[in-house]
Amino acid sequence: MGRSPCCEKAHTNKGAWTKEEDDRLIAYIKAHGEGCWRSLPKAAGLLRCGKSCRLRWINYLRPDLKRGNFTEEEDELIIKLHSLLGNKWSLIAARLPGRTDNEIKNYWNTHIKRKLLNRGVDPVTHRPLNEVASHPDASTTTTTTTTTTIKTISFSSPTPNLTQEEVFDLKDEKVNQQAQDQQREIWPDLNLELRISPPLPENPERLKTWARICFTCSFGIKSGQDCNCINNASECSSSSSSNDSSVGYDFLGLRTNAGLDYRGLEMNR
DNA sequence: AATCGAAGCAACCGCATCATT
DNA sequence: GAATGATGCGGTTGCTTCGAT
Numbered sequence: 001m002g003r004s005p006c007c008e009k010a011h012t013n014k015g016a017w018t019k020e021e022d023d024r025l026i027a028y029i030k031a032h033g034e035g036c037w038r039s040l041p042k043a044a045g046l047l048r049c050g051k052s053c054r055l056r057w058i059n060y061l062r063p064d065l066k067r068g069n070f071t072e073e074e075d076e077l078i079i080k081l082h083s084l085l086g087n088k089w090s091l092i093a094a095r096l097p098g099r100t101d102n103e104i105k106n107y108w109n110t111h112i113k114r115k116l117l118n119r120g121v122d123p124v125t126h127r128p129l130n131e132v133a134s135h136p137d138a139s140t141t142t143t144t145t146t147t148t149t150i151k152t153i154s155f156s157s158p159t160p161n162l163t164q165e166e167v168f169d170l171k172d173e174k175v176n177q178q179a180q181d182q183q184r185e186i187w188p189d190l191n192l193e194l195r196i197s198p199p200l201p202e203n204p205e206r207l208k209t210w211a212r213i214c215f216t217c218s219f220g221i222k223s224g225q226d227c228n229c230i231n232n233a234s235e236c237s238s239s240s241s242s243n244d245s246s247v248g249y250d251f252l253g254l255r256t257n258a259g260l261d262y263r264g265l266e267m268n269r
Numbered sequence: 270a271a272t273c274g275a276a277g278c279a280a281c282c283g284c285a286t287c288a289t290t
Numbered sequence: 291g292a293a294t295g296a297t298g299c300g301g302t303t304g305c306t307t308c309g310a311t
Contacts, residue, residue: 016279016305038296054297055280090299101299102279110277 013047017056021046025053026061059100066098070107078104078112083126 013021028044034057036043037050046053059065070078074096081092089101089108096104108123116123120130 014281036296049281051282051297052280058298059279087300105300106278 012041012049012052014052017060021048022056022061025057029057029061055102059102064098065100070099070111074099075112075115078108079116079126082108082112082123 024044024046028040028046032043037054039050040046040053041048041050044053048056077096078092081095085091087105089105093099093101093104113123116126117129120128122129
């Protein structure tokens with residue numbers, strides 16, 4: 001497939017953005033909204049590439065950005081998410097409100113990597129360094145970071161919309177179990193039963209209800225029209241909330257006290 | 270005060286993916 | 291199904307800042 005240049009390079013500015021350029025971009029997006037990045041520069045009177053405008057807006061000008069130092073909680077969350085997702089910075093950023101993928105990526109490379117090394121943990125595999133050194137796969141993990149990391153995750157149910165890379169080789173159950181055991185040693189509070197639905201309830205009575213919830217309901221997007229499972233609305237709504245309605249677990253098995261928003265969680269790469 | 274190297278971070282680039290024709 | 295356009299992602303680069311000497 002041929003690729004056309006994203007912009008006319010001869011007449012575009014590069015490098016750091018000026019205050020005036022920022023103001024123009026902000027004003028334009030406030031008036032017209034995000035999108036149509038290719039045509040935006042011309043419409044906004046900017047001598048910039050559309051990609052450059054998009055990056056500038058997403059990483060620095062968006063009003064909902066948090067800025068400032070990362071907290072200890074954010075550090076730990078990033079480490080946990082990276083152990084599960086690998087270098088999927090956009091997915092990790094989706095779990096940290098106000099943080100961008102670029103910001104997290106930079107922070108990872110400059111701070112967290114070092115932090116993990118000081119703890120004696122390999123930042124690529126999240127395994128103890130001495131173990132990584134003696135592990136037969138150690139050499140390959142560095143070249144296929146994402147694939148290898150993702151392979152330590154198991155899926156307990158069929159997983160639609162996942163690429164081949166992301167789907168664990170179910171034939172290798174034994175290795176998978178070992179990987180989970182290792183992960184539990186590092187993160188004892190982390191539920192590694194990754195699934196695209198609420199976690200399996202331990203209570204047998206609730207399990208009966210849980211097993212009859214359709215995919216649509218499990219994502220919390222049920223409507224009378226869309227739902228094709230055998231449950232009625234009350235069962236679905238009750239099953240998706242726990243005794244403490246403000247606390248739950250997202251699909252990564254992470255405890256959350258906010259409403260689940262799966263829209264920002266893409267697994268299509 | 271000057272120099273130099275390391276660290277931090279903003280921005281760019283190439284590629285992948287999805288949507289549209 | 292192929293071609294093309296638009297957007298998003300992750301890796302990398304290069305500039306700036308900071309601290310040590």
